[in-house]
Amino acid sequence: MEQKKAKANSAGEERENEEKPGRQQELEGQKLQQQEPEEKDAKKQEPAPEKIAESKESAARRETEMVVLNPGAFAPAKEADGQGAKRARDSYSYFDVEALRRSLGLTPDTEKKGLAHCRRREVVLDETHFGYTYYEDGILGDAEGRGIWKGEVFPIQMVFSRDRVLNVECHCPDCQKHFYGWYDRKRNCGWTAALFCLLEEYLDFYRPGDATDRTGHGLIASFQERRANRIRADVDAEEGSLTLRPRLTQKDGRLSLSFRVGSEKLFVVKNLREFCQNVKESATDTYGSGTRINHRMGNFTERGKEWIRFIRQVVQEEAQFEQRLVESQSWSRKAVGKSGALELHGWRLDRFYELMGEDGIEYEEKTGEGKRKGILTCGVEDPAVILRIRPQEEKNVFQGIRVEWDGPRFFEGSQTSYFIEDKSLRLCRVDPKFLEATAPFLEIADRSSLSFVIGRNNMAEFYYAILPRLGEYVEVREEDAARTERYLPPEAQFVFYLDAQRGNITCTAHVRYGEEEFSLTDLLLDDMEAGMEPVRQRVREAEIVYRLRQWLPCLNMERDEFHCGGEADLVYQFLENGLDFLLGVGEVQCTRRFQNLNRARKIRISVGVSVSRGLLNLDISAEDLSRKELLQILDSYRNKKKFHRLRGGDFINLDDGGLAMLEEMMDSLHLSPKEFVKGKMHLPLYRTLYLEKMLEEQETVYSTRDSRFREMVKEFKTVSDADFEEPASLSRVMRRYQIVGYKWMRTLETLHFGGILADDMGLGKTLQTIAVLLSARLEGRGGRTLIVAPASLVFNWGEEIRRFAPQLEFCLVTGGQEERRKKIESWQSFDVLITSYDLLKRDIPYYEGKRFDYQVIDEAQYIKNHTTAAARAVKLIDSANRFALTGTPIENRLSELWSIFDYLMPGYLYSYDVFKQEMETPIVKNKEEWAAKRLQKMVSPFILRRLKQDVLKDLPDKLEEVRYVRLEGKQSKLYGAQAQLMRQKIASQDADEFQKNRMQMLAELMKLRQICCDPSLCFEDYDGESAKRESCLELIESAVEGGHRMLVFSQFTSMLELLKPELEKREISYFTITGSTGKEKRQQLVREFNEGDTKVFLISLRAGGVGLNLTGADVVIHYDPWWNLAVQNQATDRAHRLGQTRKVTVYQLIAKNTVEEKIRRLQETKQDLSDQILQGEGGQLAGMTKEDFLELLEG
Structure with a gap:
C-alpha cells in the first residue's frame, strides 16, 4: 500500500492552533482601522525632510519589487465570481x-x-x-x-x-x-x-x-516518475556524453558479451535487463560508490545507442523464452538478460559482427592456462586449416590413413560461421563456399581439432571424391605419400555406349578400374548376386546411375542396357541435356545411327513489314519450314511444350525468343496461329511503333522494313530534330522543352496518330497546343478546332489564345441553349471553338455532321470513367487529329488510361473487356510483369511526360499563371446587382459628396470582391454556385494527384473556412494559419508541413505573408489577389525562397469581367492607382476620383 503520513498530537489541537492566527489578524486589523485617522493627521504635520527620507525609502523598495516578465502566460482561468479556487479547496x-x-x-x-x-x-x-x-x-x-x-x-x-x-x-x-x-x-x-x-x-x-482508481493512480505515478527522470536527465548528463563499451569474452568454446557504462570512468553493467528498463524509463541509477548515471537514450553516443538496441533485442528474446518455459511448466533457468553478459550465437553473432565497426572492441580469452586480452577487430577471410594425412599401420600391416584436422574454433551464426584469427586478433566471417566444402568436418569437429581413420576400402572415396574439393580451401600435408599410394585403388573411369533405333535411345554403361571393367547394372542386383568387389567406388557409381536414369529410366537386364522406352520427350531431353552430362563424366562411344540423330535446333524467323494505303502489311515466315510446319510449331509453343518434333524426326527447341515475340504479336493483334502464318496481314497504322519496339528487342528474329516504315519510325525517334518550325511570334516565348513538345505533337499529326501531352502542371501544355493550332493557320492548312475543358478553364483558354495567338479567331460556346446553338452553327466562322464537358453533353446533337481538324480535351482525366456521358460525348465528335492534355493520365485505375486511348485511337487498346482480361487484371491483381511491359511498350510512344526536375535548366525560378473563371447563374446576377447599385450611388453624388463617402464606397467595393470569391462570404443563405471555389478545388485536386503540395492564400479567413469541408470531403489533408494562430503553434505547423506530407496549407494573407519558411510546397495559389503586388509577392516567397530545391508554380485566380480583372489591368498600366485602391483602409484613397471608381465598375 502506497502511504501518505500525517503526524499530530491531536487533530483538535491542530485545528485550534490553525484558528488562532486568523483571529489575531482580525483583531489587529480592527486596531489598525481605529488608528488610521490619527496616523493620517500626524502625517499631515510631518516635516519636509522626513517626507524626503520616506521618498527615498519608497524608491529603494521599488528597486527590489518583483516584476512579472511574462504577464498572462501562466494566468489561471478566471471564474465569474472569483471563488473557483476556494470551492475547489473547500x-x-x-x-x-x-x-x-x-x-x-x-x-x-x-x-x-x-x-x-x-x-x-x-x-x-x-x-x-x-x-x-x-x-x-x-x-x-x-x-x-x-x-x-x-x-x-x-x-x-x-x-x-x-x-x-x-x-x-x-x-x-x-x-x-x-x-x-x-x-x-x-x-x-x-x-x-x-x-x-x-x-x-x-x-x-x-x-x-x-x-482516482488503482489503475489511474499507477498511470499518473508512472508519468510523474518519467517526468522526474527527464528532469534529472537534463541535470545529470549532457547529450551524447555517455559511453557504452562492449567486451567480448571467449571461455569454454562460448562467446559472451558484457558492457561497461559511464562518462569519464566506466562501470560494469551487472544486470542487463534492469539496464534496459532504466533506458526505457530514462531512470537514474547509482554505480560504484555513489556515481549517479541517468540512462536517457539521448545521453548515449550514437555507437552506444546501437549497442542498446542490440541488448534490447536479446533481452526481449530471453524474456520471451523464459515466459514460454513458465507457461509450459517446464524446467527453468536463469535468464541471460538478468545477468551482465549476453551469449552470442545465431542471429546475435551476425548482428554483433555488423555492429563491431572499424574501431574494434575489448576482447578477453579465458583458458586453463590463464587470460589473454586485446582489441578485437573484424574481417572477412578463410581460416588457415591444415589437413594432415599419414599412413595408419597395425603390427606392420597397412590399415589405411589417419587424417587430422587442425584449425581455429568456429562459432555459428544464423547465416554463416565465424572464427577468431589468433595472430592479428580478428573476428572473421567465413566465406560460404568454404563452409559448403568443409561442412561435414565442422559439424563433428571437437573444439578446433579432429582426428579420424580411413580404412583401405574407403581410401578411393576419400582421395577421389572428398580430397579434391577440400584441397581448394585447406592446406593438405601428407606424410609418406608414396607408401600410401601403393595401397590406393585406381580411380573409376566411366564408359558409355550409345545407340538409336526405331525412335529409341539405348545406353550400355560400364566402369573401369585399371584393367578391370564392370557393368553399372550390377548396382541394381542383390549384393549376393553382384559380389563385393572392394576396389569399386559404389557411391560414385550410384550417382552416375541415378543421373543416367533421369533420361533413360527403362532397363533391359538381358542386354545390359538403359533406354528411354521410345518416349519422344525423353529422347529430346537426353539429346539436349543427358548427352552433355555423359560427355562430362566419362568416355562416350556411339553408333552411326545415334550420330544421325540431330540435336534440337532453333528456327530462324523472318518478319517483313511494309506500309501501303494507310495500312501496315505484315508477313511471317521461317527458314526451311513450310507454313504448315510453322503453324504446328506455334501451336506446340502455345501449349507450353519444350520442343516440337518434325515429321522427319528432327527436334525444334521451343525455348526461343523469336517464338515468344511471335506469340506476343498474335496476342496483341488478336490473331490465331492459322491467321498469323497464312500470308500477309493488314494492320492499323498506329501499330507501327509498337511493332518496331518488339522487333528491336528480339535479335534472333530477322526482319525487313520497307522505306516508308523506316521513315515513320525515324520521324518519331528524332522528334527534337524534326523540320517543324514553331510560329515566329512564339519562338522567343517558348522554352526548349516546349518546342520539343510542339514538334512531338506535329509528328503525331503527320502520322495520323493521337497522343497524350502529360507534362507536369505549370510546364505550359496550353501554350504547346496553341502553337500547333497557330502553325496550322499560318501554314495555310486551315481547319477548325474543338477544345473541350472543365468549365473553370474555358475562359482561361480564351485568354491564353488572345495572349499568344491573336491571329486565331475563337468562340467561347457559353450562354443559354439557343445562344450556344447559334455559335455552333456558325462554327466555320471561327478557327477554334471552346466548350466545357458539361455543355458538350447537352449540345452533342448540334455537332452532328461537323468535322473538325483538331480536337483537344484538357484535363483529360475528366473522361477517366468511360461509361460517363462526358466520355461518350467527346468520342462522338468527328475529328481528324485528337490530343489529350493531362498531368495525371492514371489516377487510380488502368481503365482510366484505356478510356483516354479509346478517345485518341479507338481500338488501339482493344475493347475494354479484352483490355481488362489481358492487361488490367494481370497487372493489378496478379502483378504480372510481362503484361506491364507489354502495356508500356504499347502506350509509351503516344505519351509525352516531362516533370519539372527533367527540364530544370529551361525553367525560371518561378512559373506564374493567371487562371480566369467566369461568374454564372446566381453568382453573376448578385455581382451585377451589386455593381449596378454602386454605379447608381456614385453617379448620384457630386464630387464633394463622393469625397465624404469614400470609406463607404471602399466597403461596397470589398463586398463586390467577396462576391467574386464566394457569395456565401456576404450572404449567409446563399445556396448557388461559386465559380472561383470550384476552380480552386479542381486546381488543388490536380496538383495533389500530380504529387505536389501547395499554399493557398486568401485575405478572407472566412473563405479558408469554406474550403476546409471541401478538402475534407475529398480526403485532402491540410493545415491552417490565421491571425488567431499563436506564434508557437505557427512554428509547429510550419515544421510539420515541411517535414511531413500534408498536401495543403491554408493561410490568411496578412497572418502568413511574412516570417514563414514553407519550402515543403512547390505550388502557390492566390485565391483572391492582393492588389499590393509587393505583399502578394511576399506571400509567394514563403515557398519560393532559400532552401527550396524545386521550381515553384504560382497561380492567380481572377474572376473574368469583374472588378478583379479591371484592377489587374490597372496594375499593368497604373501601378500607383492600383496600390491606392486597396492598399490600406482608406488612407491611400485620396487620389482616387469618382471617374476612377466608375471605370472599375464598367461591365
Whole structure:
C-alpha cells in the first residue's frame, strides 16, 4: 500500500492552533482601522525632510519589487465570481464521514465515552495512511493511534474505505478480553469512538483522497516518475556524453558479451535487463560508490545507442523464452538478460559482427592456462586449416590413413560461421563456399581439432571424391605419400555406349578400374548376386546411375542396357541435356545411327513489314519450314511444350525468343496461329511503333522494313530534330522543352496518330497546343478546332489564345441553349471553338455532321470513367487529329488510361473487356510483369511526360499563371446587382459628396470582391454556385494527384473556412494559419508541413505573408489577389525562397469581367492607382476620383 503520513498530537489541537492566527489578524486589523485617522493627521504635520527620507525609502523598495516578465502566460482561468479556487479547496470531500460513522455502529453512550477521552487527551492520532490494494479498486485509509490509560499505552487501528469502516483493532484492557482485539461493531468501545472523533476532524480539515482508481493512480505515478527522470536527465548528463563499451569474452568454446557504462570512468553493467528498463524509463541509477548515471537514450553516443538496441533485442528474446518455459511448466533457468553478459550465437553473432565497426572492441580469452586480452577487430577471410594425412599401420600391416584436422574454433551464426584469427586478433566471417566444402568436418569437429581413420576400402572415396574439393580451401600435408599410394585403388573411369533405333535411345554403361571393367547394372542386383568387389567406388557409381536414369529410366537386364522406352520427350531431353552430362563424366562411344540423330535446333524467323494505303502489311515466315510446319510449331509453343518434333524426326527447341515475340504479336493483334502464318496481314497504322519496339528487342528474329516504315519510325525517334518550325511570334516565348513538345505533337499529326501531352502542371501544355493550332493557320492548312475543358478553364483558354495567338479567331460556346446553338452553327466562322464537358453533353446533337481538324480535351482525366456521358460525348465528335492534355493520365485505375486511348485511337487498346482480361487484371491483381511491359511498350510512344526536375535548366525560378473563371447563374446576377447599385450611388453624388463617402464606397467595393470569391462570404443563405471555389478545388485536386503540395492564400479567413469541408470531403489533408494562430503553434505547423506530407496549407494573407519558411510546397495559389503586388509577392516567397530545391508554380485566380480583372489591368498600366485602391483602409484613397471608381465598375 502506497502511504501518505500525517503526524499530530491531536487533530483538535491542530485545528485550534490553525484558528488562532486568523483571529489575531482580525483583531489587529480592527486596531489598525481605529488608528488610521490619527496616523493620517500626524502625517499631515510631518516635516519636509522626513517626507524626503520616506521618498527615498519608497524608491529603494521599488528597486527590489518583483516584476512579472511574462504577464498572462501562466494566468489561471478566471471564474465569474472569483471563488473557483476556494470551492475547489473547500467543497469537495471524498470520504463520507457520516456513512463511516453509521458503519461503525457507535451507541450514544459509547460516543460520550469517546468525547471524554478526547477532552482528557487520552487518545492520540499518530499516523494516517492512504493507498490501494489488489482487491479494492478505490482508495483505502488506515488510521493508527494510541490510547493512554492509567500510565499504560496501547495501540488502536482502524481501516476504512470511502463509506465503510472495514476493520477495527483496539488493544485497550476491555478489548483484550476478546480474541485478537476484534469487537462486535455494536459494542465498539469508547477508545474506538475517540480515535474516530480525531479521524473525523482530520478528514474534514485535510480532505485527503479522491475517486482516482488503482489503475489511474499507477498511470499518473508512472508519468510523474518519467517526468522526474527527464528532469534529472537534463541535470545529470549532457547529450551524447555517455559511453557504452562492449567486451567480448571467449571461455569454454562460448562467446559472451558484457558492457561497461559511464562518462569519464566506466562501470560494469551487472544486470542487463534492469539496464534496459532504466533506458526505457530514462531512470537514474547509482554505480560504484555513489556515481549517479541517468540512462536517457539521448545521453548515449550514437555507437552506444546501437549497442542498446542490440541488448534490447536479446533481452526481449530471453524474456520471451523464459515466459514460454513458465507457461509450459517446464524446467527453468536463469535468464541471460538478468545477468551482465549476453551469449552470442545465431542471429546475435551476425548482428554483433555488423555492429563491431572499424574501431574494434575489448576482447578477453579465458583458458586453463590463464587470460589473454586485446582489441578485437573484424574481417572477412578463410581460416588457415591444415589437413594432415599419414599412413595408419597395425603390427606392420597397412590399415589405411589417419587424417587430422587442425584449425581455429568456429562459432555459428544464423547465416554463416565465424572464427577468431589468433595472430592479428580478428573476428572473421567465413566465406560460404568454404563452409559448403568443409561442412561435414565442422559439424563433428571437437573444439578446433579432429582426428579420424580411413580404412583401405574407403581410401578411393576419400582421395577421389572428398580430397579434391577440400584441397581448394585447406592446406593438405601428407606424410609418406608414396607408401600410401601403393595401397590406393585406381580411380573409376566411366564408359558409355550409345545407340538409336526405331525412335529409341539405348545406353550400355560400364566402369573401369585399371584393367578391370564392370557393368553399372550390377548396382541394381542383390549384393549376393553382384559380389563385393572392394576396389569399386559404389557411391560414385550410384550417382552416375541415378543421373543416367533421369533420361533413360527403362532397363533391359538381358542386354545390359538403359533406354528411354521410345518416349519422344525423353529422347529430346537426353539429346539436349543427358548427352552433355555423359560427355562430362566419362568416355562416350556411339553408333552411326545415334550420330544421325540431330540435336534440337532453333528456327530462324523472318518478319517483313511494309506500309501501303494507310495500312501496315505484315508477313511471317521461317527458314526451311513450310507454313504448315510453322503453324504446328506455334501451336506446340502455345501449349507450353519444350520442343516440337518434325515429321522427319528432327527436334525444334521451343525455348526461343523469336517464338515468344511471335506469340506476343498474335496476342496483341488478336490473331490465331492459322491467321498469323497464312500470308500477309493488314494492320492499323498506329501499330507501327509498337511493332518496331518488339522487333528491336528480339535479335534472333530477322526482319525487313520497307522505306516508308523506316521513315515513320525515324520521324518519331528524332522528334527534337524534326523540320517543324514553331510560329515566329512564339519562338522567343517558348522554352526548349516546349518546342520539343510542339514538334512531338506535329509528328503525331503527320502520322495520323493521337497522343497524350502529360507534362507536369505549370510546364505550359496550353501554350504547346496553341502553337500547333497557330502553325496550322499560318501554314495555310486551315481547319477548325474543338477544345473541350472543365468549365473553370474555358475562359482561361480564351485568354491564353488572345495572349499568344491573336491571329486565331475563337468562340467561347457559353450562354443559354439557343445562344450556344447559334455559335455552333456558325462554327466555320471561327478557327477554334471552346466548350466545357458539361455543355458538350447537352449540345452533342448540334455537332452532328461537323468535322473538325483538331480536337483537344484538357484535363483529360475528366473522361477517366468511360461509361460517363462526358466520355461518350467527346468520342462522338468527328475529328481528324485528337490530343489529350493531362498531368495525371492514371489516377487510380488502368481503365482510366484505356478510356483516354479509346478517345485518341479507338481500338488501339482493344475493347475494354479484352483490355481488362489481358492487361488490367494481370497487372493489378496478379502483378504480372510481362503484361506491364507489354502495356508500356504499347502506350509509351503516344505519351509525352516531362516533370519539372527533367527540364530544370529551361525553367525560371518561378512559373506564374493567371487562371480566369467566369461568374454564372446566381453568382453573376448578385455581382451585377451589386455593381449596378454602386454605379447608381456614385453617379448620384457630386464630387464633394463622393469625397465624404469614400470609406463607404471602399466597403461596397470589398463586398463586390467577396462576391467574386464566394457569395456565401456576404450572404449567409446563399445556396448557388461559386465559380472561383470550384476552380480552386479542381486546381488543388490536380496538383495533389500530380504529387505536389501547395499554399493557398486568401485575405478572407472566412473563405479558408469554406474550403476546409471541401478538402475534407475529398480526403485532402491540410493545415491552417490565421491571425488567431499563436506564434508557437505557427512554428509547429510550419515544421510539420515541411517535414511531413500534408498536401495543403491554408493561410490568411496578412497572418502568413511574412516570417514563414514553407519550402515543403512547390505550388502557390492566390485565391483572391492582393492588389499590393509587393505583399502578394511576399506571400509567394514563403515557398519560393532559400532552401527550396524545386521550381515553384504560382497561380492567380481572377474572376473574368469583374472588378478583379479591371484592377489587374490597372496594375499593368497604373501601378500607383492600383496600390491606392486597396492598399490600406482608406488612407491611400485620396487620389482616387469618382471617374476612377466608375471605370472599375464598367461591365
